[in-house]
Amino acid sequence: MAELLRQCFVMQGRNFDKAGEISGEIKVILRDLGINAAYTRRVVIVAFEAEMNVVMYAQSGTLTFSVTEDAIDLIIEDVGPGIPDINLALQEGYSTASDEMREMGFGFGMGLPNMKKNSDEFRIESVVGKGTTVYATVRHHEDA
Amino acid sequence: MTLQAVSEILQCEVLCGEDQLFIDIQTVVASDGMSEILAFAKSDELMITGLTNIQSIRTADIAGVSAVIYCRGKRPDENVIEFAKRKNIPVLVTKMVMFDICGILYARGLKGVS
Numbered sequence: 001m002a003e004l005l006r007q008c009f010v011m012q013g014r015n016f017d018k019a020g021e022i023s024g025e026i027k028v029i030l031r032d033l034g035i036n037a038a039y040t041r042r043v044v045i046v047a048f049e050a051e052m053n054v055v056m057y058a059q060s061g062t063l064t065f066s067v068t069e070d071a072i073d074l075i076i077e078d079v080g081p082g083i084p085d086i087n088l089a090l091q092e093g094y095s096t097a098s099d100e101m102r103e104m105g106f107g108f109g110m111g112l113p114n115m116k117k118n119s120d121e122f123r124i125e126s127v128v129g130k131g132t133t134v135y136a137t138v139r140h141h142e143d144a
Numbered sequence: 145m146t147l148q149a150v151s152e153i154l155q156c157e158v159l160c161g162e163d164q165l166f167i168d169i170q171t172v173v174a175s176d177g178m179s180e181i182l183a184f185a186k187s188d189e190l191m192i193t194g195l196t197n198i199q200s201i202r203t204a205d206i207a208g209v210s211a212v213i214y215c216r217g218k219r220p221d222e223n224v225i226e227f228a229k230r231k232n233i234p235v236l237v238t239k240m241v242m243f244d245i246c247g248i249l250y251a252r253g254l255k256g257v258s
Contacts, residue, residue, distance in 0.1 A: 016197075016199075017198060019199065019202075020198075020199055020202035020203075020206070021202075023202070023206055024202060024205055024206070024231075027205065027206065037187065037208065038187075041187065041206075041207075041208055044206045045182050045206060045207070048182065048202070048203070048206045049179065049182065052178075052199075104178075104195075104197060104199060105176060105177060105178040105193075105195040105197065105199055105200065105203070106177075106178055106179060106199070108177045108179055108180065110177070110179035110180060110182075110183055111179050113183075114179055114182055114183050117183070
């Protein structure tokens with residue numbers, strides 16, 4: 001499938017002021033491409049939760065998104081602590097967040113489940129002590 | 145119910161978006177947890193929160209809510225209000241606590257999202 005657009009963004013860990021900025025940019029890009037609001041919404045929720053995770057837990061990361069005619073792919077790769085038990089991390093309510101993260105309004109154990117729920121394909125690869133890569137594919141649904 | 149009516153009922157101060165008080169509000173999402181807002185908002189809800197940082201407006205933008213009301217009299221910094229203006233999201237503040245706000249709006253016919 002021909003790629004219509006590919007863009008890569010760099011994220012900095014602990015930079016809470018900027019956290020979420022990339023997702024806002026992606027929202028504008030997708031709107032300008034004429035992609036419908038419900039589809040865009042699912043993509044940017046995945047991107048936003050991913051950004052927050054990188055900023056909260058990792059040292060740095062990249063978010064690459066590519067648009068084809070039938071799907072939008074997001075790859076979020078970070079240099080960070082990694083996730084020891086991915087299945088546990090995907091359970092709603094499970095969280096390793098600090099009080100500081102919770103004061104920011106995040107870290108209630110819903111980020112990864114939210115990302116999975118809004119994706120059609122979702123996969124996490126992680127090496128403890130090195131980092132985590134999340135692959136998410138979001139497709140347009142007629143009823144969305 | 146219009147945002148103007150909500151504003152009067154909750155005795156709000158409008159911090160930005162005075163020109164959008166005509167918008168129609170039918171559903172409400174209320175939480176201090178941003179992922180909870182993202183999980184349950186479907187679009188065009190009124191968002192009630194006590195979290196006043198920049199992420200509250202970023203969440204509002206990503207979730208596609210139509211307006212934000214800060215409860216407990218908590219006021220955001222000026223840069224947060226400026227960001228909401230750029231995103232075209234009306235922002236109001238009330239001294240009421242979240243429990244009372246939800247009870248009052250529910251009694252007036254507004255519903256939550258589930």
